[in-house]
Amino acid sequence: MEIEVTGTDEYGNEAYRTLLDTIMNDVGKAQIIEKVKLVLEPEIPMFIFSLKLVNEPGIKTIADAADFRSEGSELHMSISDERYAPQILSLLWKRYGRANVDQQTRFDILVHGGDEKEVSEMVVDTGEETKKEVIGALWRVLPEGIKARHNISEGSVITILATEEIVKPEMKEEAQRVHDSMKGAV
């Protein structure tokens, strides 16, 4: 995760770089973020936090996170992406009942009466949840008193503008400018 900070308070710039790094690592989102740009102007006050994710969070089905093998009426599954294991298990329990879902090892699941096509199309992550979590983490980094916020979210770039009282048009323009520059960032 690359962090670029511009601001008028030298101490604050370094402190917020550390805060962002710590909080993103704490919530486990650091690995999905490619670049972050922070604009900190406490004298206005105006804060712009813009980040670009490594990939645009899209819809993920069980097929993206597990491999299948059918044997008669039984479906053998092997989870390849551990992050989705709890959601996969919960979806299978809901559809087939706990009695028919047998978790043999940490990653191997046997579904009695499981239909491969149906299971493979089950959605484990819509992408919205990931974005929500990233925005939540950004809000946690932002100063608490800076409550008036404006979000811009397009594809893999999320930008938050925050100020204390009125969100002025020129602030929005500045946020849009930072947002656009992040869209082109590599």
Added chain:
Amino acid sequence: MFEVMMYDGGVYRSAELYEMIEDVGGVVLQSTRSSQMLTVTMSIPGEDKPAMEVLCKSIGGEVKSVPLAGTEIAVVGCTLGRHHMPHPICDIAEQLRQYGSISVVMGLARGRGKATSQISKTEMDIIEEYDAAILMLGNFKQCIEAKRDLFKDIGIPMILVTGPMPEGLDGDCEAIIPGVGRKAERMRTTEERKKLEEIADKVDEVLRSKRKILEEDPLFVHPAELKKLLEEYEPVNMSLRPAPIVLHMDGLRVKIPLGENIDYFNTLEIYGRKLTDIARITESKINDGSTLIRIKTRSEVEDMDRLNGTEQ
């Protein structure tokens, strides 16, 4: 001359420790038991200190110096939100506890924001119940300077702990310690531990000067002596609250309601004087479960006697 020290060890043979404190004429200021561990803050005559140290060692504990014993200090954050709490406020509070103080943590209701931060009269009154307060502020110099109103009118020693060093606030607080600011993790590194010690040492320094002022006109009775008397009162003795009596530099906090025990306080006598004559007794502003006793100084009591024409 009495000296304050702390025993830190196990509960094994602690009865011998309590017995010796009583034998030398000392006072237990604070005793905290957590499972099999015990810390006892005591005030004993200076000449008995070596003997007490030998006993503490022989029962498997160690003796620590506690410069802040007998004080209650508030560590105040701008809010109780996760942006301001718990780090590093709890780290500072814990460091003060290691120095022997009773420390409490509080958050203001509307202390966040540069232009919108506020403090209420009730909050100021609550902070003023303590011997000193530490106010934890953030990472931006301008925001810290804009929050001057949060502490400038508080009548007890205020120590600011900030990120950058603010300008123009020296006259509104006793001390400013920069280099902490807002953090999202515990203060664990060597530099951070040193910073915590610096904060506690500064609090000690500030309270020493307050103590010097108090010594010029001493209290009519030492809070520890009053504590000994109050401990015999059943509601205090039977209280399950941790530290039912907390010593202050100029009095004490008793964690029993004033309303229910008003008759006791009105009739309590110490050195042949009524407690109500030599102390101001008020209900705590936090809730009605605690009573604050502020002991008057000798000159105040003499003045009162002169006015009443009952000089003794």
